[in-house]
Amino acid sequence: MWISKTPLRASFLGGGTDYPAYFRKYPGAVLGGTIDKFIYIQALPLAGIAEQRFRVTYRTTESVDDVEEIKHPVIRESLKHYEWDRPLNIATMSDLPGSTGLGSSSAFTVGFINLLHQMRGVELTRYELARQAIYMEQTILNEQVGIQDQVHAAFGGLARYEFAGETISIEPLRVTTSRLSLLNSSMLLVYTGGQRSASAVLASQETRTKSGANETYLREMYEMTRIGGGILEASGEDVAALKRFGELLDHGWNLKRQLGNTVSNSAIDDIYLTGKEMGAWGGKLLGAGGGGFVLFLADNDVQQAIIERFGRDNVVSIMMTPYGSTVSNH
Numbered sequence: 001m002w003i004s005k006t007p008l009r010a011s012f013l014g015g016g017t018d019y020p021a022y023f024r025k026y027p028g029a030v031l032g033g034t035i036d037k038f039i040y041i042q043a044l045p046l047a048g049i050a051e052q053r054f055r056v057t058y059r060t061t062e063s064v065d066d067v068e069e070i071k072h073p074v075i076r077e078s079l080k081h082y083e084w085d086r087p088l089n090i091a092t093m094s095d096l097p098g099s100t101g102l103g104s105s106s107a108f109t110v111g112f113i114n115l116l117h118q119m120r121g122v123e124l125t126r127y128e129l130a131r132q133a134i135y136m137e138q139t140i141l142n143e144q145v146g147i148q149d150q151v152h153a154a155f156g157g158l159a160r161y162e163f164a165g166e167t168i169s170i171e172p173l174r175v176t177t178s179r180l181s182l183l184n185s186s187m188l189l190v191y192t193g194g195q196r197s198a199s200a201v202l203a204s205q206e207t208r209t210k211s212g213a214n215e216t217y218l219r220e221m222y223e224m225t226r227i228g229g230g231i232l233e234a235s236g237e238d239v240a241a242l243k244r245f246g247e248l249l250d251h252g253w254n255l256k257r258q259l260g261n262t263v264s265n266s267a268i269d270d271i272y273l274t275g276k277e278m279g280a281w282g283g284k285l286l287g288a289g290g291g292g293f294v295l296f297l298a299d300n301d302v303q304q305a306i307i308e309r310f311g312r313d314n315v316v317s318i319m320m321t322p323y324g325s326t327v328s329n330h
Helices: 073-081 104-119 126-140 148-155 177-186 198-211 215-233 238-256 266-278 300-310
Strands: 002-013 028-045 054-057 061-064 088-094 158-164 167-172 187-191 282-285 293-297 315-317 326-329
Touching: 002 104, 002 148, 002 215, 002 238, 028 104, 028 148, 028 215, 073 104, 073 126, 104 126, 104 148, 104 326, 126 148, 148 158, 148 167, 158 215, 177 187, 177 238, 187 300, 215 238, 238 282, 238 293, 266 282, 266 293, 266 300, 293 300, 300 315
Parallel strands: 054 088
Antiparallel strands: 002 028, 002 326, 028 088, 028 158, 054 061, 158 167, 187 293, 187 315, 282 293
């Protein structure tokens, strides 16, 4: 049994500048990190006499003899692209639901590509893994997605990534243990009650970006990734730094809401404003928009109030994790 374990991510700043329509013209950057919630993919090679050559279990179960018959697009196209022809039983699980703004689709792609290579005894570099996942999603599957999610899932950790043309550079954040510990203890997610397709949400935003209508917002959002990194790395009192970082997230969220008419809605706005009124330092909706999770930074007393207000089942505490996709053999 082979198992890939790939972290989801929380994107703090710069989301929207990681789309080719923008960073092939102007430099883009994101600041964020992987969290302690994961997507797991199990793969068990089957004997040649197996009743069906491929069994795939996710929200549904597929049993087929031909790769072309597999309905799951990432699994089907990856098996074809990497010319996998041996019988295989594949099962997927996730700590949190997909389509909720945590980069789960790209985490799955990274995890599955990593799994197929490791099963053949090939260990891709983190850069190769990210690049191959980007190629799979953007070129083969023709998905309307950016490139930060694949990079986060491959590399892991808290970092600032910059994108310019065909170049990707990584700047891991130099954060003290005490500040990282405070960041970890201050983060919580509130579920908005909605799941959505990132590609569908991004359609209007992509049109606005290509026309130049979002240029002013995106340039400021790019600069904010440097400011945010500086706040987290600077010396000084940790709580004061996290409060400043929360204020920056708040400003970034207000900018992001201008990128397209599907980014937010009244339900999302109500959740965010309620959290702020309760005393959260700041936050934002994670992902492309339209639903999923709202991230808040807040001290413990405010977190307890948020839990009471929205219900324990709708609130998830998270922490940063320092590693990207891994594969083990049991």
